[in-house]
Amino acid sequence: MTPSNPFKFLSLFLNACVLTAILTGNSFAQVADPAEKGERIYGNYCMTCHGESLINSGQSFDLRKLKVTEKARFENSVQNGKNQMPPWKGVISASDMQYIWAYIRTLANDKDQMTSE
Numbered sequence: 001m002t003p004s005n006p007f008k009f010l011s012l013f014l015n016a017c018v019l020t021a022i023l024t025g026n027s028f029a030q031v032a033d034p035a036e037k038g039e040r041i042y043g044n045y046c047m048t049c050h051g052e053s054l055i056n057s058g059q060s061f062d063l064r065k066l067k068v069t070e071k072a073r074f075e076n077s078v079q080n081g082k083n084q085m086p087p088w089k090g091v092i093s094a095s096d097m098q099y100i101w102a103y104i105r106t107l108a109n110d111k112d113q114m115t116s117e
């Protein structure tokens with residue numbers, strides 16, 4: 001890099017920044033398929049108890065029963081735990097929780113209803 005060309009250097013530097021932001025971007029909007037990402041996170045942390053494709057033989061809660069209106073309940077239970085379920089605060093990030101929720105919505109019993117009580 002020749003010091004006589006500071007603008008070229010600046011431009012290359014900014015390009016590198018943009019590229020880094022794209023490659024390491026973890027904003028929700030940049031993920032091609034949030035539900036697919038959620039499925040992977042679910043597989044790592046939740047599947048042992050909640051079962052493959054959210055189907056378990058009754059040893060834990062059936063996540064397909066969560067209604068589209070129960071997102072706050074979902075977030076609260078995941079963060080703070082419930083009875084036999086450990087709290088996930090500090091393990092599952094807020095954005096990872098959104099991915100898991102997106103995955104759950106694809107398999108939910110009420111998935112066809114956009115608004116349900």
Ligand code: HEC
Pocket residue numbers: 042045046047048049050059060061063073074077078082083084085086088092100
């Ligand atoms: C160690 C086993 C175990 C793991 C791992 C686990 N859960 Fe659970 N989960 C349970 C059990 C048991 C219940 C039922 C709690 C109850 O109602 O007594 C439950 C309940 C829930 C509920 C419903 C709570 C409510 O509001 O009634 C949600 C939501 C949930 N789990 C999400 C998750 C997510 C997301 C993960 C992965 C990050 C996860 N769980 C991992 C055992 C587990």
